[in-house]
Amino acid sequence: MTEKLPETMAEKPSGKISHLTGQVNYFEDFEVGAKMRHARGTTIGEVENQLLTKLVMNTADAHFNEHKMNRSPFGQRLVFGLVTGSMVIGLASQDTAENALAELRFDKFRFRAPVFHGDTIYAYTEVLEKRSAEREDAGIVRFKHWGVKHDDTIVFEGEREVLIKRRSHWCEQ
Amino acid sequence: MWLTSCSRSRCLVVLSASGTGQRYIAAALALDLRGIVVESDFSDFALSPKGRFFEDFEEGQVFEHHWGRTINQGDNSLFTTVSLAFVPLYFNADYAARHGHRDVVVNPMLVLCTVVGLSVEDLSEAGGVFLGIEDVVFHQPVYPGDTLTARSRVVARRESKSKKGFGIVSWRTEGYNQRSELVVGYQRSNLVARRVGSSVTDAAAKNARPGDRSER
Known part of the structure; x- marks a missing residue:
């Protein structure tokens, strides 16, 4: 790069970290009952289903043997339920856990309908509960997440508790 | 007897065939160029079965699952980015260090998926859909280089009223x-195929494989 950097970019990094994450998803920002429709969707293909299923040592070839599954009642490979769950919680994560200190619990995961290669998944979230944590710099938010296919079929639902930073303690001025 | 395919060193020869429409009941042998049999009919090969059926479970039974899995940084980055989990603790080591961690934190969903994955052959590979997971608690962070192992106990077993054969x-x-040290615990439930009579086992019985050449 030959051009002189703009003044602000030539400065040394500030050492701050709060600029790396969003400013609207600290613990203080979540309100019980708030509903979020997450912006991005994802189509499930070989990378999502086949790669992640194998990466996590799931040996069930219903997820990666198209020849066998052609002869099953499903007619094709099934997407591993936890791949669907991972994608739904992933799609929801920037809005719900970008400022997390930890994900504490998942609960009531339901795999309500089969997902196949080529299906597109969107994520929806409702804030169920907020409470203080043992540490004063963060609080716990309980979310309910839904995964919905392009044809409006609900394929996944589940709850999740996240320990989220308080702006008052973590957002440098 | 006729030649069906030939490579540089081997020829596949159908020794006998009785035709019924498009189906041939045939024994196929591969011969090398001197005419010596080097492979036999794959239908002679006994299936090495995997997975357990509903009848194989009883309450209280404990499984120490196979293999274990060391989670490395590549596993964590790949899983986290492919699943769009935009939580910097899982992919920015400097950011994680500023929060008191010695390395990036392994995405807890990867921890859950790996523990489930290690349990699949013992618990659910034989077929039957995943119904649900309850009460997943992450007890402590996992870091790249940590090795996960898994253990399960049967807590309930009942007939399915709605799904025949499961x-x-x-x-x-x-x-x-x-x-x-315990890193994650949870309860999960699946439909599990009976040894005979389920759609899964019926489909498996007629599933064509190399060795069942008449079905291919």
Whole structure:
């Protein structure tokens, strides 16, 4: 790069970290009952289903043997339920856990309908509960997440508790 | 007898065939160029079965699952980015260090998926859909280089009223690190195929494989 950097970019990094994450998803920002429709969707293909299923040592070839599954009642490979769950919680994560200190619990995961290669998944979230944590710099938010296919079929639902930073303690001025 | 294919060193020869429409009941042997049999009919090869059926579970039964899995940084980055989990603790080591971690934190969903994955052959590979997971608690962070192992206990087993040929089995599963410390625990339930009579086992019985050449 030959051009002189703009003044602000030539400065040394500030050492701050709060600029790396969003400013609207600290613990203080979540309100019980708030509903979020997450912006991005994802189509499930070989990378999502086949790669992640194998990466996590799931040996069930219903997820990666198209020849066998052609002869099953499903007619094709099934997407591993936890791949669907991972994608739904992933799609929801920037809005719900970008400022997390930890994900504490998942609960009531339901795999309500089969997902196949080529299906597109969107994520929806409702804030169920907020409470203080043992540490004063963060609080716990309980979310309910839904995964919905392009044809409006609900394929996944589940709850999740996240320990989220308080702006008052973590957002440098 | 006729030649069906030939490579540089081997020829596949159908020795005898009785035709019924498009189906041939045939024995196929591969011969090398001197005419010596080097492979036999794959239908002679006994299936090495995997997975357990509904009848194979009883309450209280404990499984120490196979293999274990060391989670490395590549696993964590790949899983986290492919699943769009935009939580910097999982992919920015400097950011994680500023929060008191010695390395990036392994995405807890990867921890859960790996512990489930290690349990699949013992619990759910034989077929039957995933019904649900309850009460997943992450007890402590996992870091790249940590090795996960898994153990499960059968907590409930009952017939399925709605799904012919299936039962419902629930297991309590725990995942441990290399220091035998609990990192995750949960309960999961699946439909599990009976040994005979389920759609899964019926489909498997007619599933064509190399060795069943008449079906290919």
